[in-house]
Amino acid sequence: MSRDPYQILAEQYGEYLPRVLNYMRLRVDDEALAQDLTAQTFERALTRLHTLRDESALGGWLFAIARSEIAGYFRRHKPQMSLEQVSGLGDATSSIEGLTEKAQEIAALRAALATLSEREQEILRLRFVAGLTNRAIANTMRLRENTVAVILYRALRKLKEKLDAQTQ
Amino acid sequence: MLKHNKRYEIQQARALSAQIDRLLAGEHIQRADIGELEAAQRLAQIDILLPPVPVGLQQRIERMLCTRVAPSPIGPTRLRPALWGALITALTLLVLWTLTPAGQTAWARVLVTLKLRQTTVEITPPTEGEDTEPLHAVREPLRDLLAVELIMGRAPALPRTLPEGYTLREMTAVSFPDLPRWISQPLYVELGYGPEQAPQSLYLREYRLRFREEGGILSYKQLGEATVEAVDVAGVEGALITLYGDTPAYSIVWERDGLLLELHSQVLDKNILLDIAQTVR
Numbered sequence: 001m002s003r004d005p006y007q008i009l010a011e012q013y014g015e016y017l018p019r020v021l022n023y024m025r026l027r028v029d030d031e032a033l034a035q036d037l038t039a040q041t042f043e044r045a046l047t048r049l050h051t052l053r054d055e056s057a058l059g060g061w062l063f064a065i066a067r068s069e070i071a072g073y074f075r076r077h078k079p080q081m082s083l084e085q086v087s088g089l090g091d092a093t094s095s096i097e098g099l100t101e102k103a104q105e106i107a108a109l110r111a112a113l114a115t116l117s118e119r120e121q122e123i124l125r126l127r128f129v130a131g132l133t134n135r136a137i138a139n140t141m142r143l144r145e146n147t148v149a150v151i152l153y154r155a156l157r158k159l160k161e162k163l164d165a166q167t168q
Numbered sequence: 169m170l171k172h173n174k175r176y177e178i179q180q181a182r183a184l185s186a187q188i189d190r191l192l193a194g195e196h197i198q199r200a201d202i203g204e205l206e207a208a209q210r211l212a213q214i215d216i217l218l219p220p221v222p223v224g225l226q227q228r229i230e231r232m233l234c235t236r237v238a239p240s241p242i243g244p245t246r247l248r249p250a251l252w253g254a255l256i257t258a259l260t261l262l263v264l265w266t267l268t269p270a271g272q273t274a275w276a277r278v279l280v281t282l283k284l285r286q287t288t289v290e291i292t293p294p295t296e297g298e299d300t301e302p303l304h305a306v307r308e309p310l311r312d313l314l315a316v317e318l319i320m321g322r323a324p325a326l327p328r329t330l331p332e333g334y335t336l337r338e339m340t341a342v343s344f345p346d347l348p349r350w351i352s353q354p355l356y357v358e359l360g361y362g363p364e365q366a367p368q369s370l371y372l373r374e375y376r377l378r379f380r381e382e383g384g385i386l387s388y389k390q391l392g393e394a395t396v397e398a399v400d401v402a403g404v405e406g407a408l409i410t411l412y413g414d415t416p417a418y419s420i421v422w423e424r425d426g427l428l429l430e431l432h433s434q435v436l437d438k439n440i441l442l443d444i445a446q447t448v449r
Contacts, residue, residue: 010233017229022218035225042229102217109214128211131192134185146178152188153181156204156211163207 005049012058013042020066023129026110027070037073041066060136063126067140112162120155123148184208304346308354310339316357324357324374325429328447331440333363334370342373356430369435372448375428401445408438420445 020041024034044065052061113121119141126132126140134152138145188208190196310316316324316339326336341354356375362368399408399420406422417434418441431445 013229013233017226018215018221021221021225022215025218026214035222038225039228039232042232046232105210106214106217109211124211127188128192128208129214133189146181149181149185150178153177153184153204156184156207159211160203160207163210 003055005052006046008052008055008058009045009049016059016062017042019130020062023063023066023125024070026113026125026129028073033073037066037069041069044069057136057139059130059132060140063130063132063136064140066130067122108163108166112159112166115162116155116158120151120158123151124155124159127152304344306343306345308341308343310341310357313339315339316359319354319357320374320376324359325372325424325427325448326359327361327372327431327444328449329444330361330370331363331436331444334361335364336360337362337368369433370441370444371430371432373430373432375430399442401442402448406445408442410438424448 017038021034021038024037024041025031028034028037041062045062048065052058113124116124122141123137126137127134132140134145134148137143138148141148143151184204187205191205191208191212310319313324319341336359338358338360340358340360342356342358343353344355345353354376356373359372359374360368361370361372394412395410397408397410399406401420401422402424404422404424406420409419409421411417411419413434415434417432418436418438419430419432420441421428421430422445423429429448431441431448433441436444
């Protein structure tokens with residue numbers, strides 16, 4: 001790679017910081033923890049700069065680190081889920097009333113996302129929150145690009161059904 | 169038939185992905201009425217719905233990036249002394265209590281900046297209404313000076329003179345588990361001195377942070393009113409910090425051989441404290 005990876009990260013972190021934070025916010029329902037995991041992601045990225053292949057791979061590379069950080073966190077702290085959460089009927093849907101419009105939309109999306117499989121959720125998060133392309137997601141998740149496209153297609157169809165069901 | 173359906177689904181999926189690419193690029197999209205794309209549009213709005221990056225986190229990442237010295241793209245080279253000086257001075261020392269989110273937001277409100285040789289100490293005032301609870305510290309008693317040496321990786325600095333009756337009473341390694349992982353723990357070793365049969369009243373803290381290591385940071389954030397004055401400690405510039413509480417407490421901070429030392433007392437007069445600091449070797 002011709003450019004110094006540190007320079008690349010230093011120049012582009014501002015673009016990726018909100019994406020990493022929002023990705024973490026969707027993974028853990030705890031703002032302080034999401035911020036800590038975001039900081040840890042950048043901290044780890046700084047120690048692994050030598051593994052950044054080229055500038056165009058920055059997003060995929062950074063989110064591979066973010067995914068590794070969150071996986072490490074969940075290994076250390078096994079998530080405890082209630083039956084309602086497991087069945088996709090967590091607090092998000094039950095407490096939507098009384099929230100602001102923005103908060104209602106976030107809660108609705110979270111609740112709908114929670115009904116999808118972990119792989120579908122992850123692909124949607126990487127596509128829409130991290131802003132990765134199908135190819136970058138395929139590289140990050142070790143899938144074929146067509147597979148990512150199909151999972152995305154099916155996941156969005158399911159998501160639409162869930163969102164429609166919420167409004168009825 | 170099954171194969172045909174699968175091929176059709178892949179085509180649909182590719183077409184949808186192309187539309188999503190345009191959607192995320194902010195371009196006009198066709199067929200926004202199709203269900204999948206409608207869901208995609210709602211999902212694409214989530215970054216607007218979520219709160220912006222808090223200032224504290226932004227500053228935390230910026231400091232992380234600033235304190236990391238970029239490797240040379242053309243391999244190891246000898247940096248000019250002036251460049252070394254600039255890089256090392258850029259490493260800011262933020263002594264304890266801080267690095268909490270509240271402490272980070274106070275970063276911008278620097279009361280005074282002291283340049284102690286390779287170290288820059290930034291002192292920030294307390295913030296009104298701020299949660300001033302100090303970071304959780306884990307204190308581990310050390311058996312003897314050999315244990316201190318093993319932790320410090322060198323013989324500990326010790327005062328050659330002490331007030332009458334004072335002896336070394338306790339050695340403690342102090343860690344702060346909530347600090348970022350790249351800060352070596354224990355953060356410092358504290359040597360507690362005092363007269364026999366009385367509480368300890370003089371502390372020498374030796375910080376393990378080495379400023380040529382990646383990411384030296386800290387700032388000294390006092391939790392009450394304070395004044396700072398420059399003092400000479402055995403030929404190097406140090407800072408005498410007076411903390412005003414019910415009774416004033418004093419801290420002298422200075423750097424010796426790349427390590428930060430702090431001498432603190434709530435009992436001894438500042439002149440006595442300064443005399444003791446002069447003898448620390």
